[in-house]
Amino acid sequence: MLIDTFLYNFGQYILLLKSAIAKPERFSMYYKETIRQMDAIGVGSVFIVLLISVFIGMVTAVQFADQLGDSFIPSYYIGYIVRDITIIEMAPTITCLVLAGKVGSNLAAEIGGMRQKEHIDAMEIMGVNTAAYLIMPKVIAAVLVIPLLVAISAFVSIIGGYLATVLPGSISHTEYVLGLRSFFVPRYVFIMFVKAGAFAFLLTSVSCYFGYYVKGGSIELGEASTSAVVVSNVLILLFDFIIALLLT
Amino acid sequence: MIRTENIHKSFGDNHVLKGVSAEFHAGKPNLIIGSSGAGKTVLLKLLIGLFRPSEGTVYYGDTNLFSLDDNEIRSIRMKVGMLFQGNALFDSMTVGENIRFPMDMFTRLSLKDKNKRVDECLEMVNMEGINDRYPSEVSGGMQKRVGIARAMVLEPKYLFCDEPNSGLDPQTSILIDELICSLTSQNNITTVINTHDMNSVMGIGDNILLLKNGQVAWTGDKSQVLESDNKVLEDFIFASPFLRRLREDALKQRQGE
Numbered sequence: 001m002l003i004d005t006f007l008y009n010f011g012q013y014i015l016l017l018k019s020a021i022a023k024p025e026r027f028s029m030y031y032k033e034t035i036r037q038m039d040a041i042g043v044g045s046v047f048i049v050l051l052i053s054v055f056i057g058m059v060t061a062v063q064f065a066d067q068l069g070d071s072f073i074p075s076y077y078i079g080y081i082v083r084d085i086t087i088i089e090m091a092p093t094i095t096c097l098v099l100a101g102k103v104g105s106n107l108a109a110e111i112g113g114m115r116q117k118e119h120i121d122a123m124e125i126m127g128v129n130t131a132a133y134l135i136m137p138k139v140i141a142a143v144l145v146i147p148l149l150v151a152i153s154a155f156v157s158i159i160g161g162y163l164a165t166v167l168p169g170s171i172s173h174t175e176y177v178l179g180l181r182s183f184f185v186p187r188y189v190f191i192m193f194v195k196a197g198a199f200a201f202l203l204t205s206v207s208c209y210f211g212y213y214v215k216g217g218s219i220e221l222g223e224a225s226t227s228a229v230v231v232s233n234v235l236i237l238l239f240d241f242i243i244a245l246l247l248t
Numbered sequence: 249m250i251r252t253e254n255i256h257k258s259f260g261d262n263h264v265l266k267g268v269s270a271e272f273h274a275g276k277p278n279l280i281i282g283s284s285g286a287g288k289t290v291l292l293k294l295l296i297g298l299f300r301p302s303e304g305t306v307y308y309g310d311t312n313l314f315s316l317d318d319n320e321i322r323s324i325r326m327k328v329g330m331l332f333q334g335n336a337l338f339d340s341m342t343v344g345e346n347i348r349f350p351m352d353m354f355t356r357l358s359l360k361d362k363n364k365r366v367d368e369c370l371e372m373v374n375m376e377g378i379n380d381r382y383p384s385e386v387s388g389g390m391q392k393r394v395g396i397a398r399a400m401v402l403e404p405k406y407l408f409c410d411e412p413n414s415g416l417d418p419q420t421s422i423l424i425d426e427l428i429c430s431l432t433s434q435n436n437i438t439t440v441i442n443t444h445d446m447n448s449v450m451g452i453g454d455n456i457l458l459l460k461n462g463q464v465a466w467t468g469d470k471s472q473v474l475e476s477d478n479k480v481l482e483d484f485i486f487a488s489p490f491l492r493r494l495r496e497d498a499l500k501q502r503q504g505e
Contacts, residue, residue, distance in 0.1 A: 019318070025353050025354060026352065026353050026354065028352075029352055029353055117334060117336060117339075118332050118333075118334055118336040119336055119338055121298060121332070121336065122330065122332060122336035124298065124325070125296055125298070125325050125328055125329075125330045125408075126325065126326070126328075126349075126350045126353065126354075126402075127322040127323065127325040127326040127328075127353075127354065128322075128353055129318075129322065
């Protein structure tokens with residue numbers, strides 16, 4: 001039964017994506033919608049991303065500083081570890097998990113509400129390819145904007161680590177900066193952007209899918225919104241592992 | 249003209265439509281009537297292509313709707329206007345933007361020309377000057393009119409109305425019926441109206457299709473309703489004692505004449 005449900009949903013999701021990849025009826029309308037979504041997803045999420053990022057950096061730095069303790073590992077490693085763990089894992093994964101909650105539930109509710117109020121039927125009857133018009137601009141906007149948010153997140157996390165260790169005097173400014181400048185592997189930045197792009201695609205397309213096919217009333221809309229977040233989160237973690245396997 | 253041929257539609261074990269064949273003519277209102285659960289909305293959605301039939305088909309002129317691919321169906325739908333029961337106006341857009349939306353999507357007109365057409369459509373439904381208001385800021389009857397204006401903006405050949413009078417007071421209902429009727433005849437549109445409003449049946453029912461349990465129980469026009477001896481029609485139209493009495497009085501009057 002669970003496998004049946006999975007296969008049914010997976011098939012329907014693939015078909016939805018297939019119909020969403022189509023030539024726009026009017027390019028300017030899709031462009032306008034993409035810009036609107038970039039503003040909603042990107043600018044609308046900057047504050048929450050800054051907030052979580054600074055704490056991620058602070059917690060990572062403090063905990064690693066505690067683990068180093070009186071060991072022989074040089075304390076400048078704190079900067080190095082904060083930088084790498086943020087770039088490879090924390091910034092893309094935690095940011096996208098949070099965005100799956102904020103943006104994903106919002107997208108599922110927006111599209112689901114349109115389904116329930118017959119807005120989608122109205123557009124279909126006008127001749128609009130609703131899968132394309134309602135989903136593609138959101139996916140494109142997210143794939144463009146979320147990697148930028150992740151880059152900001154990585155930068156702010158590193159600053160958070162600095163604030164949590166240098167200001168209280170755990171290590172010096174010079175040591176932290178030395179750590180940041182040591183053993184840098186540019187490929188890790190590439191991995192960060194690959195993860196960010198993949199997670200952005202997953203969280204928007206999956207959320208749109210749950211909204212697009214919602215049936216029933218407000219309870220079902222709430223359930224669709226919850227499912228969008230839960231499934232997006234699980235897929236983000238799964239693909240985090242797959243990308244880690246493939247690229248490291 | 250739209251024609252259906254032996255339409256069947258099932259949802260799982262639920263056989264909703266059982267061999268519906270009908271014709272809907274241009275230039276006059278075609279009414280689908282029937283009690284709740286008779287299959288009216290399913291038939292309407294099949295006519296538009298939102299559902300696919302389990303058996304049978306729908307012809308727009310000579311074109312078999314269900315032999316077309318998705319893109320071809322969309323090109324037919326660009327000739328279709330629809331008024332929804334709940335209006336389906338986009339809440340985040342103003343009235344003017346709602347009406348302009350189909351033009352933004354499908355035409356290359358300048359903004360000035362599009363706004364001019366919006367004004368024409370609002371004038372057509374006697375709603376001038378509300379372009380900048382949001383749907384939530386106007387009454388139910390005004391929303392219906394805006395819905396009609398949006399449906400008419402691309403000068404459709406086919407107009408579908410799902411319960412256009414639901415939730416409206418009798419006077420506004422009559423105005424909406426008259427509006428739909430005049431637009432239909434002026435523009436020679438094939439209009440299909442799904443209703444169970446008796447005023448509409450007797451007022452604008454030029455071609456009536458009565459459904460019961462997914463089958464066609466009666467077809468005719470408003471002039472045949474009074475004298476029909478069809479039991480299903482009688483039970484449906486003259487369900488209330490008041491209407492039965494009116495009918496009896498009308499028939500007696502005719503016999504006296």
